[in-house]
Amino acid sequence: MTTSAAEDLLQANQVVKERWKVVRKIGGGGFGEIYEGIDQVTKESVALKLESAKQAKQVLKMEVAVLKKLQGQDHVCRFIGCGRNEKYNYVVMTLQGKNLAELRRSQSRGCFSLSTTLRLGAQILKAIESIHEVGFLHRDVKPVDQLPREQKMC
Known part of the structure; x- marks a missing residue:
């Protein structure tokens, strides 16, 4: 879903629920x-x-339910809040760093070393396992959705 700034649900400097001030749009797709x-x-x-x-x-309602159940697990964003109004539903969580696709592109050779790839793979599998342990199935696993734990990157 590509939208022009005029069609975006929020604009820079807009405040949500008198608490969260928008800095900029950082992503979008069919989901929102x-x-x-x-x-x-x-x-x-x-x-x-x-x-x-x-x-x-x-x-988003299901995503909030899953995120709440996963709180305290490694590899999971911290849930901060959620809500809705007549225009949109929203969830607020900790802002993470670059996703794996961005990090891979930033590498000098355009790819990760074997050891980094293995560590990232193990972390991703652990995160997926955590989702399964609370009774959910992730059906859209892709590099853009994966964020490495910074302290474990070489």
């Missing part, structure tokens, strides 16, 4: 839109994930 924001209470950077309230298939 993702924004970088600032928590005006804690001053930390956050990610706001939104789906249109008019969207036929509402998936």
Whole structure:
């Protein structure tokens, strides 16, 4: 889903629930839109994930349920809050760094070393295992959705 700035659900400097101030849009697709924001209470950077309230298939509610069940697990974003209004549903979570596709492209040879690939693979499998352990199945695993744990990167 590509949208122009005029069609975006949020704009820079807009504030959600009198707490989270939008910095910029950082992603989007068929599911909705993702924004970088600032928590005006804690001053930390956050990610706001939104789906249109008019969207036929509402998936964010399930994502929130899964995220809440996974709190405290390794490899999982920290849930901060969620809500909805007449225009959109949203979830707020910790803002992560670059995804694996971006990190791979930034490598001098355009790929990870074998040891890094093996460590990343083990971390991804552990994260998927955590999802299975709480009774859910992730059906859309792809590099753009994977974020390495910074302390384990070489």
